[in-house]
Amino acid sequence: YNHLLRARYKSDPGAPPWKCEPIEIIRVAYETQGGRPTGSDVDFKDTYPAELAEAVKLYFTGKAPEGVAYIQNKIENNPERSAFHQAGKKLRKDITTVEQLYKDGQGELGNNKPEKAAEPFTEALEIDEQLVLGSKGASLAPEQKKKELEKRLSYYRRNIQSDMAAACYARGKDLMDRKDRRQACKVWKLGFSFWKGYTDLLRAV
Numbered sequence: 148y149n150h151l152l153r154a155r156y157k158s159d160p161g162a163p164p165w166k167c168e169p170i171e172i173i174r175v176a177y178e179t180q181g182g183r184p185t186g187s188d189v190d191f192k193d194t195y196p197a198e199l200a201e202a203v204k205l206y207f208t209g210k211a212p213e214g215v216a217y218i219q220n221k222i223e224n225n226p227e228r229s230a231f232h233q234a235g236k237k238l239r240k241d242i243t244t245v246e247q248l249y250k251d252g253q254g255e256l257g258n259n260k261p262e263k264a265a266e267p268f269t270e271a272l273e274i275d276e277q278l279v280l281g282s283k284g285a286s287l288a289p290e291q292k293k294k295e296l297e298k299r300l301s302y303y304r305r306n307i308q309s310d311m312a313a314a315c316y317a318r319g320k321d322l323m324d325r326k327d328r329r330q331a332c333k334v335w336k337l338g339f340s341f342w343k344g345y346t347d348l349l350r351a352v
Contacts, residue, residue, distance in 0.1 A: 151165070194280070195281055196231065199222070202215075203281075205217060206303075207279060218236075219239065222235040244274055245271045248268070251267040252264040253310070255267070262318075265337055265341075268341070271303060272303075276296060280295055280296070308344075309344075311338055313348075315348065316338055319332070319334040320351070
């Protein structure tokens with residue numbers, strides 16, 4: 148988005164403020180496919196004890212720091228919740244790790260290096276899977292696991308997928324413009340491995 152604004156300003160400094168208009172075909176497609184759930188649509192009480200479910204829900208909606216604070220204040224610092232102290236500590240560590248890996252990946256994207264962002268993002272998605280599916284995720288077949296993750300698409304997973312796809316497309320296009328076809332294809336395929344729903348990237352691949 149920032150790249151767009153900078154390029155737009157260079158081409159037309161006097162242009163009115165950018166406004167993203169709703170596109171009907173995208174809205175219809177979204178509704179047809181059932182849409183992607185928001186945090187309010189997902190209840191983690193079927194996966195976690197009630198004492199931990201709220202922290203996972205905060206993480207799911209992109210509020211990792213609030214989730215960590217909830218665990219510390221409501222669970223770890225509460226003697227009456229001693230039965231959940233160990234599980235809470237692990238949950239807090241996982242949430243903190245995803246948040247840091249997400250920031251590391253975003254930093255690499257900001258430097259126009261999606262290839263370097265892939266490693267922290269991949270690790271973040273692995274931990275995210277464990278967080279949103281809980282212990283039941285280990286017993287699911289790959290196809291079932293994929294469907295569950297589509298139903299429980301966290302803030303971090305959604306952004307990693309879409310941001311990597313967009314960044315890889317832009318990086319690949321730049322390489323292709325410079326006649327580096329092999330590297331461009333490699334970067335495009337990398338973005339495609341994160342998310343296959345980015346139309347321009349799909350055409351490129």
